[in-house]
Amino acid sequence: xxxxxxxxxxxxxxxxxxxxxxxxxxxxxxxxxxxxxxxxxxxxxxxxxxxxxxxxxxxxxxxxxxxxxxxxxxxxxxxxxxxxxxxxxxxxxxxxxxxxxxxxxxxxxxxxxxxxxxxxxxxxxxxxxxxxxxxxxxxxxxxxxxxxxxxxxxxxxxxxxxxxxxxxxxxxxxxxxxxxxxxxxxxxxxxxx
Amino acid sequence: xxxxxxxxxxxxxxxxxxxxxxxxxxxxxxxxxxxxxxxxxxxxxxxxxxxxxxxxxxxxxxxxxxxxxxxxxxxxxxxxxxxxxxxxxxxxxxxxxxxxxxxxxxxxxxxxxxxxxxxxxxxxxxxxxxxxxxxxxxxxxxxxxxxxxxxxxxxxxxxxxxxxxxxxxxxxxxxxxxxxxxxxxxxxxxxxxxxxxxxxxxxxxxxxxxxxxxxxxxxxxxxxxxxxxxxxxxxxxxxxxxxxxxxxxxxxxxxxxxxxxxxxxxxxxxxxxxxxxxxxxxxxxxxxxxxxxxxxxxxxxxxxxxxxxxxxxxxxxxxxxxxxxxxxxxxxxxxxxxxxxxxxxxxxxxxxxxxxxxxxxxxxxxxxxxxxxxxxxxxxxxxxxxxxxxxxxxxxxxxxxxxxxxxxxxxxxxxxxxxxxxxxxxxxxxxxxxxxxxxxxxxxxxxxx
Numbered sequence: 001x002x003x004x005x006x007x008x009x010x011x012x013x014x015x016x017x018x019x020x021x022x023x024x025x026x027x028x029x030x031x032x033x034x035x036x037x038x039x040x041x042x043x044x045x046x047x048x049x050x051x052x053x054x055x056x057x058x059x060x061x062x063x064x065x066x067x068x069x070x071x072x073x074x075x076x077x078x079x080x081x082x083x084x085x086x087x088x089x090x091x092x093x094x095x096x097x098x099x100x101x102x103x104x105x106x107x108x109x110x111x112x113x114x115x116x117x118x119x120x121x122x123x124x125x126x127x128x129x130x131x132x133x134x135x136x137x138x139x140x141x142x143x144x145x146x147x148x149x150x151x152x153x154x155x156x157x158x159x160x161x162x163x164x165x166x167x168x169x170x171x172x173x174x175x176x177x178x179x180x181x182x183x184x185x186x187x188x189x190x191x192x193x
Numbered sequence: 194x195x196x197x198x199x200x201x202x203x204x205x206x207x208x209x210x211x212x213x214x215x216x217x218x219x220x221x222x223x224x225x226x227x228x229x230x231x232x233x234x235x236x237x238x239x240x241x242x243x244x245x246x247x248x249x250x251x252x253x254x255x256x257x258x259x260x261x262x263x264x265x266x267x268x269x270x271x272x273x274x275x276x277x278x279x280x281x282x283x284x285x286x287x288x289x290x291x292x293x294x295x296x297x298x299x300x301x302x303x304x305x306x307x308x309x310x311x312x313x314x315x316x317x318x319x320x321x322x323x324x325x326x327x328x329x330x331x332x333x334x335x336x337x338x339x340x341x342x343x344x345x346x347x348x349x350x351x352x353x354x355x356x357x358x359x360x361x362x363x364x365x366x367x368x369x370x371x372x373x374x375x376x377x378x379x380x381x382x383x384x385x386x387x388x389x390x391x392x393x394x395x396x397x398x399x400x401x402x403x404x405x406x407x408x409x410x411x412x413x414x415x416x417x418x419x420x421x422x423x424x425x426x427x428x429x430x431x432x433x434x435x436x437x438x439x440x441x442x443x444x445x446x447x448x449x450x451x452x453x454x455x456x457x458x459x460x461x462x463x464x465x466x467x468x469x470x471x472x473x474x475x476x477x478x479x480x481x482x483x484x485x486x487x488x489x490x491x492x493x494x495x496x497x498x499x500x501x502x503x504x505x506x507x508x509x510x511x512x513x514x515x516x517x518x519x520x521x522x523x524x525x526x527x528x529x530x531x532x533x534x535x536x537x538x539x540x541x542x543x544x545x546x547x548x549x550x551x552x553x554x555x556x557x558x559x560x561x562x563x564x565x566x567x568x569x570x571x572x573x574x575x576x577x578x579x580x581x582x583x584x585x586x587x588x589x590x591x592x593x594x595x596x597x598x599x600x601x602x603x604x605x606x607x608x609x610x611x612x613x614x615x616x617x618x619x620x621x622x623x624x625x626x627x628x629x630x631x632x633x634x635x636x637x638x639x640x641x642x
Contacts, residue, residue: 014233016317016341020310023348031397035410038369038530040389041381041510041521051434062432071433071441087434156596157438187435 048155048186049089055183057176060085076165076173083165083173085180090158096121096132099151099160103136106164107144124178126152127185135174137167146170148177154186240318249312256305262288264473268480270374272473277305278351306348313344332627339619346612354607357529358589361537361558362597368534370604375527376482376504380412383512383519396527399484407491412515416487418453418499424465424483426503431462437509453485457511459501481505484524488513533562533582538570540591540600554588556600573602583608 056062060074063084070086077083100120101111112120123130129152137146146167152159161184163170163177239245260276266288267275276282285299303311316337324330357370378394392410399406399420406415427446428436446452446464454460465483483503490497497513502524510521536559543553555574560567560581573579579586589603 017314020313020345020348023345024306024352026352028352031395033392033394033398033406033408033410035390035392036530037388038391040387049438050436053435089434089438091438 048153048159049157050187051087051159052185052187053183054180054185056180060176060180077169081166081169083163083169085161085163085177088160088162090160091156096151100134100136100149103134103147103149103162107136107138107147108141109136109138124150124182126150126182127154129154131181133178133181148174150181152184152186159184159186234322237318237322240314241322242315243319245315246312246319249308249315252303252308253305253312256282256302256308259284259288259302260305266292266469266472268470269473271470279304280307306351309344309347313341316341329630332623332625332630334623335626336620336623339616339623342612342619343616346609346616349609349612350607353609354605355529356606357604359535359586359602359604360592360594360599361535361556361602362594362599363537363540364597366534366536369528369530371526371528373479373526376524377527378415378484378486378502379521379523379525379528380513381521381523383510383521389521393528396482399486399524412491412518412520413497413513414489414491416489418485418487419467420482420484421465421467422470422482423468423480424503425468426481426483426505427464427466429462429464436462437506454499454501455496456498456513457500458506458509459485459499463501463503463506465501465503482524486522488522490515532564533560533567535560535586535602537600540598542591554591556588556602558586558600558602585610 056074057076060076063073063075066073066086069090070088072087074085075082076085097114097117100117104110104112104117120134120136121132122134124133125131131150131152133148133150135146135148138144144167145164148163148170150159150161152161161177161181163173256276259282260272263272263276263284280303282302282304283299284302287294287296290296320334320337324334326334355372357372359367359370361367376396376399378399380392380394382390392412394406394411394415398404399417400422402417402419404417406417426443428440428443429446429452433441440463443463447466450464450466452460452464454464459465465485468481471478471480481504483501483505485499485501487499488497489495497515500511500513500522502511502522504524504526507523507525510523513520513522538557538559541553541555541557542551543555544550545552553574555572557570557572558579559570560579562568562582567581569581571579573586573588575588578588584604584606587603587605588600590601592599592601
């Protein structure tokens with residue numbers, strides 16, 4: 001029951017093979033170096049998340065281990081005269097006043113009201129930015145530490161620089177601490193791009 | 194010579210699970226008059242051999258078997274490219290043995306494309322010299338045409354299909370795709386302008402260790418010291434406050450290992466250690482490419498430093514100074530820029546009430562293509578992609594960038610996307626037609642009896 005006796009593929013086959021060969025060669029692309037102009041790259045990196053440099057006094061001894069979340073620390077002196085400096089970074093730090101309250105609690109002071117906490121704040125110049133700095137002591141409690149604390153927020157990361165120890169020893173090293181903090185440079189600052 | 198006609202009897206076909214064997218004995222007729230030159234006709238007769246079909250099928254099975262074994266060591270896409278989308282393969286013998294036997298050597302073998310092409314030739318040749326277009330065999334012809342389209346569609350997909358992803362933060366636009374299976378070295382002019390010149394060096398050129406890359410558009414010459422398809426980024430003994438926060442979780446650099454970097458963050462902060470490519474059998478792992486590249490001044494030959502460029506730190510710029518100009522260098526996923534931009538209004542991650550079980554992911558976007566006067570808003574959600582300009586946008590994933598919610602759209606362009614559908618319909622219709630006719634004649638014979 002043959003309706004036709006055509007051999008349609010006898011002529012189509014070579015043409016089809018030729019088409020496939022052309023397809024293969026047209027699709028083979030040699031890798032090449034390209035040049036173009038594009039919108040300036042937006043960085044997704046928080047450059048404030050790391051330090052570019054600082055100058056610590058020679059008599060500060062770097063701690064081999066620090067308790068998390070601190071990333072680095074120094075010790076000055078020994079025994080009862082020991083003063084400690086820590087460097088800590090946080091993404092979400094909870095706010096300036098809340099952190100001052102946290103430090104007040106550490107030395108046995110009651111939480112201060114916002115007005116009081118803000119009154120305690122002085123400022124240091126760190127990497128070109130006016131940066132909050134507090135000096136907290138509890139004279140009513142003989143064995144309590146004194147805390148010098150700096151809260152720097154150069155980007156979305158907040159850095160805490162803290163010196164704590166016996167009040168008289170902290171007083172001795174206060175100037176060195178302020179110099180140290182003012183020597184800090186952040187990786188994202190203009191000078192360190 | 195077209196009038197020379199041949200009449201050659203078909204040799205008995207060996208029993209084989211080929212498509213042509215689907216036809217009953219009556220459908221494997223003697224070779225017919227082809228109306229082709231004798232030489233071409235003889236060639237076609239050889240190429241149309243059913244023995245060749247069987248051999249090619251066996252070769253296909255071997256390739257699939259070896260490609261499956263090779264995924265123990267290599268990534269799935271490496272295997273696809275090496276075994277299936279190639280004309281020639283070198284099959285290492287160690288894939289057949291436990292890896293700690295360290296068996297050396299290998300065997301050459303035809304690649305998937307070569308075997309596929311020969312199967313295509315075999316099928317076309319069979320139709321050219323053996324099959325005749327009759328109503329009785331229309332089912333077989335339709336079925337085989339479907340198979341041909343299927344084979345060609347894989348070729349078209351392998352050669353022309355492009356897959357990429359678009360990462361867009363809420364309230365921002367993107368006009369490029371990144372290709373997660375490919376890397377490139379981007380050399381960008383540093384500065385404060387809105388735009389920057391970019392020179393992109395493709396991965397294929399970077400993967401040859403020791404090679405020197407010179408090109409007029411490059412601001413300096415490049416020497417590939419080491420390219421790693423996969424690597425582990427380690428921290429050097431640098432103080433943690435100088436490293437990114439995620440470095441806390443990094444392993445320390447192995448002691449005694451020479452640091453190849455002489456500039457950038459690789460000199461002091463990080464070190465990359467080569468790792469084997471993530472294999473096709475490992476779940477939820479991905480390769481982290483890295484490269485040590487040495488940059489050399491074009492005219493003076495001055496060493497500008499060897500930099501570590503890890504993909505994982507593609508967002509951290511490193512700068513190379515040449516003749517007072519600063520260039521930002523990064524290893525990143527390959528990019529393709531588009532003539533259109535996609536703006537993301539909102540990404541939504543719906544959950545079933547009272548649970549954390551995802552219900553739906555969707556992105557409300559606006560696509561603008563000034564050259565074609567297109568400005569469209571649409572919602573892309575799971576199983577409801579958006580098509581534009583031959584590309585299909587699927588909701589793929591989501592992320593956070595710069596503290597903002599971001600969507601990841603998969604963008605696929607495949608000129609042959611319809612071919613598998615057409616092929617399947619043709620094969621199904623061909624089988625129904627073929628077996629339907631046989632059923633009909635069987636029933637007719639039974640009625641006569």
